[in-house]
Amino acid sequence: MAERNLGSRGRGPGAGKDRDKDMPHGASMGGTGREKVQAAGGPPLRMIAWELTRNCNLNCVHCRARASCGPFEGELSTEECRKVLDSIASFSSPTIILTGGEPLMRDDIFDIIEYGQKKGLRLVIAINGTLLDEAKARRMKESGIMRVSMSLDGKDAGSHDSFRGVDGSFDSVMRAAKILTTVGLPFQINTTVTRLNVNDLEEIYALVKNIGAVAWHIFLLVPVGRGEGLKGEELNAKMYEDVLQWLYSVEKRNELEMKVTCAPHYYRIVKEHGDTPKSAGCLAGKSFMFISHRGIAQPCGYLEMDSGDVRTHGAQKVWEESPVFNALRDLRQYKGKCGPCKHLKICGGCRARALELKGDVLQEEPYCSYIPQTVQSKQ
Numbered sequence: 001m002a003e004r005n006l007g008s009r010g011r012g013p014g015a016g017k018d019r020d021k022d023m024p025h026g027a028s029m030g031g032t033g034r035e036k037v038q039a040a041g042g043p044p045l046r047m048i049a050w051e052l053t054r055n056c057n058l059n060c061v062h063c064r065a066r067a068s069c070g071p072f073e074g075e076l077s078t079e080e081c082r083k084v085l086d087s088i089a090s091f092s093s094p095t096i097i098l099t100g101g102e103p104l105m106r107d108d109i110f111d112i113i114e115y116g117q118k119k120g121l122r123l124v125i126a127i128n129g130t131l132l133d134e135a136k137a138r139r140m141k142e143s144g145i146m147r148v149s150m151s152l153d154g155k156d157a158g159s160h161d162s163f164r165g166v167d168g169s170f171d172s173v174m175r176a177a178k179i180l181t182t183v184g185l186p187f188q189i190n191t192t193v194t195r196l197n198v199n200d201l202e203e204i205y206a207l208v209k210n211i212g213a214v215a216w217h218i219f220l221l222v223p224v225g226r227g228e229g230l231k232g233e234e235l236n237a238k239m240y241e242d243v244l245q246w247l248y249s250v251e252k253r254n255e256l257e258m259k260v261t262c263a264p265h266y267y268r269i270v271k272e273h274g275d276t277p278k279s280a281g282c283l284a285g286k287s288f289m290f291i292s293h294r295g296i297a298q299p300c301g302y303l304e305m306d307s308g309d310v311r312t313h314g315a316q317k318v319w320e321e322s323p324v325f326n327a328l329r330d331l332r333q334y335k336g337k338c339g340p341c342k343h344l345k346i347c348g349g350c351r352a353r354a355l356e357l358k359g360d361v362l363q364e365e366p367y368c369s370y371i372p373q374t375v376q377s378k379q
Contacts, residue, residue, distance in 0.1 A: 042320035043329065045092045046287040049301055052081070052112065053101040054293050058128055059165030060151075062192055064225040064302050067101040074294040076311070078108040082115050084295065084310055089119040091316040097149075099126040099301075101293070104136065110143055117144030124149065126190075129176035130169060137176075137183045148180055148187040149217070155203040163196065177211040188215035188257070193243060194233040201243070205250060215257035218247060220367075222262050222302040222352045237369040244269050262302070262350050265368045268343040281347040285328035289319060299328055302352035303361065327362070336364025341372040 055070035056063075076084065088094065096116060103109055104127055116123050124147040125140065140148065150173050154160030157170035164170075180187045189208045191197070197204065208216045220240065223231045235243065244266045251258040260266040264281020271277055280286075284299035285307070291297055295311040297318045298304060307325055308318030319325065327333060328351060331344055336358075338349045349365030357366040 042325070043287060045088075045094045045289060045315075045319050047095050047097070047283070048088065048289050048291060049097040049099055050084075050291045051100060051293045051301065052076075052098055052103045052109070053106050055105045056101040056128070057105065057130055057166070058102070058169060060226070061163055061165060062194070062221060062223075062225075062227040062230055064222070064227060065101065066225045070101075070105075072293060076293065076295055078111055080295065080311060081108075081112045084291065084315070085112075085116045085119050085121065087310060087315040089121055090314075092319075093120060093122070095122045095124060097124050097126055102128055102131065104131040110139055113140070113143040113145060122146055126150075127176070128164070128169065129172040130166075132172075132176040132179055134179050134183065137179045137185055141183055141185045145185065147214075148185055149190055150176060150187060151190045151192070152204060152208065153192055154197055155200040155207060159197060159200065163192075174211065177213070181212045186214045187212075188217055189213045190217045190219060192219045192221055193235065194221050194230060195235060195239075196233050198235060198239065198243060201246070205256075209255060213256065215259065217259045217261060218263070219261045220263040220350075222350065222356065224302050224304070224352065224356055235367065237367045240265070240367045241269075241369045248273060262352070264347045264350060265343075265365065265370065267346045268370060271343065271346060277346050280345070282349060282351050284351050285322075285325035286348075289315075289325075297322065299324060300352060303355060305355075305361065333362050334364075335360065335362050337368075337370075337372055337375045338364040340374045341370070343370070 051065065053070070053075055054065050054067045054072045056067035057069060088096070098109075098113070103125055106112070113123055113125070123145055125145050126149045129150045152160060152173055153163040154170065160170040160173070161167050177187065191204055193201065205216060221227060221230060221234055223234060240263060244260065244263060247258065247260060247266065248269055259279075267277040267279065267281050284303055288300060289297055290299065290301045291310055295309055297307040297310055299307060305324050307322040310318055331348070334344060334349070338344060341347070349368065351361050353366055354363040355361040358364070
C-alpha cells in the first residue's frame with residue numbers, strides 16, 4: 001500500500017497505474033431499505049452527502065469547506081445536478097443529504113429536490129436556519145424532503161453565535177424549529193463537540209428536546225478547513241471516552257434518536273456494555289460517499305481525497321472502482337493499533353482524523369483510548 005500514497009490530499013492512490021487509467025487523476029441520516037441490487041464491484045451505497053454549494057451566509061469556525069459568501073467557480077449547474085441524480089438512481093437508492101455551504105442559497109434548490117424525488121431518491125437537507133420561512137418549509141415538504149437538519153453548538157445565543165461566526169444565528173435556529181414544527185416537517189439537531197462546549201452537552205440536549213427535534217446527532221470535531229484553527233480545542237482520548245460513555249447513557253433514555261459521527265469507537269463502547277451496535281463505525285467509502293460542489297467524489301467531507309469525478313465517470317463507476325474507496329474497504333491494510341483490534345469491523349477508527357493527525361488515512365485513530373490485547377502484550 002505504500003506506493004499508493006494514501007496519506008496525500010488532493011489525489012487518489014495509484015495515480016499513473018495502468019489499471020487505474022479509466023479513473024481521473026486529481027480529479028457523511030440512514031438507509032432506505034430499498035437499495036437496488038448493485039454489481040459485485042462495490043458494497044451497497046446507502047448514503048451520500050452532496051455539497052450543492054460552498055456559498056454560505058455564516059462563517060463557522062469549524063467549517064471543513066471554509067464556506068463563505070461566493071460565488072465559487074465550478075459549481076454544478078442545474079442540468080449537471082440532474083445528471084448526477086440520474087447517475088445515482090441508475091444503480092442505487094441511497095439517502096442523499098443535500099448540504100453546503102447553505103443549500104438554500106441556490107436559486108434552483110427546489111428544482112433539484114423535485115427532480116431527485118421523481119427519480120425515487122430519499123432526500124434530506126442540511127440548513128443553518130437563517131433563510132427558512134414558512135413558504136420554503138412547506139415547499140420542502142411538498143417537494144419530497146423527508147427531514148431537515150440544523151446545527152446547534154451552544155446552549156445559548158452567546159456560545160452558539162460565537163461558534164457560527166454571525167450574531168443572530170441561534171435565534172434563527174429557534175425560529176426555524178418553530179416553523180418546521182408548524183408545517184410538520186421532522187428535523188434533527190447536529191452538535192459538534194469541542195472543549196468549548198463539552199461541559200454544556202446536558203443543557204444542549206435538553207434544549208434539543210424542548211424545541212421538538214426528532215433526533216440529536218453528535219459530531220466529534222475533525223480539524224480540517226477552518227477547523228484547523230480549533231486543534232487546541234479538540235478533546236483528548238480520555239475526554240472522548242468520557243463523552244462517549246455519557247452519550248451511551250443518554251441514548252439509553254430512549255428520548256430521542258441518537259447518532260454519533262466521527263467517533264466510530266462509540267460502537268466499541270456499545271458492544272462493551274453488552275448491546276448490539278445499530279450501525280458500524282467509520283462508513284467513509286464503505287457505504288457512504290461525499291460529492292463536492294464540483295462533482296468530485298470523496299470518502300467523506302472531511303477526507304479531501306479525490307476519488308473520481310461523478311460527472312465524467314458516473315456515480316456507479318466511481319463507487320465501485322475508485323482506488324481510494326477500495327483501499328478503505330480493505331481492513332487488512334489498517335495500521336497501528338487499529339489493525340489488530342478486535343473491534344475493527346464495528347469501529348474502524350476515524351479515517352479523516354488519522355489522515356489529518358497521522359498523515360496516513362490507514363493509520364490508527366489518534367483519539368481512541370482502547371489498546372488491543374495484542375498491542376498490550378508487546379508493550
